[in-house]
């Protein structure tokens with residue numbers, strides 16, 4: 001009788017065993033894949049960031065005629081001529097500075113250009129890598145808009 005009990009046990013255990021082998025590693029992989037999904041580490045591409053955050057003032061084409069531009073004290077500069085105005089080379093460091101710290105450090109008083117560093121920090125939940133990536137994506141996108 002003891003013998004039959006043992007055999008029954010094994011037969012009952014087999015599906016459970018298969019289940020553990022097949023599904024558990026799979027499900028933990030699945031959970032991992034989900035962890036890396038948005039919004040945890042997702043950084044929108046430059047074009048999307050630009051449309052969401054910049055086009056209202058600078059215009060979709062970057063030339064400064066967004067719908068909000070008319071209500072600003074100072075018209076937004078043409079972002080497609082950045083390279084031209086900086087000796088033919090896209091001023092990546094300058095744009096990075098402007099996005100992170102704004103233009104208020106300059107002498108001409110308070111600027112209507114928002115300071116994006118703190119806004120991106122908030123949206124990225126203080127993930128510094130994400131903030132940098134956003135600024136990099138925006139720089140790359142602006143670089144792609146440059147005209148001769």
Ligand code: HEC
Nearest residue numbers: 053054057074075076077095098103111112113114116138
């Ligand atoms: C509320 C309107 C507004 C929004 C939104 C805005 N800007 Fe600006 N931006 C301005 C204005 C106005 C200036 C000029 C400010 C000054 O000179 O004080 C400016 C200046 C700049 C400059 C410096 C340009 C130069 O010629 O030196 C850059 C670069 C820039 N903006 C990029 C961006 C990017 C990228 C975004 C989106 C993340 C953005 N701006 C969103 C209004 C805006």
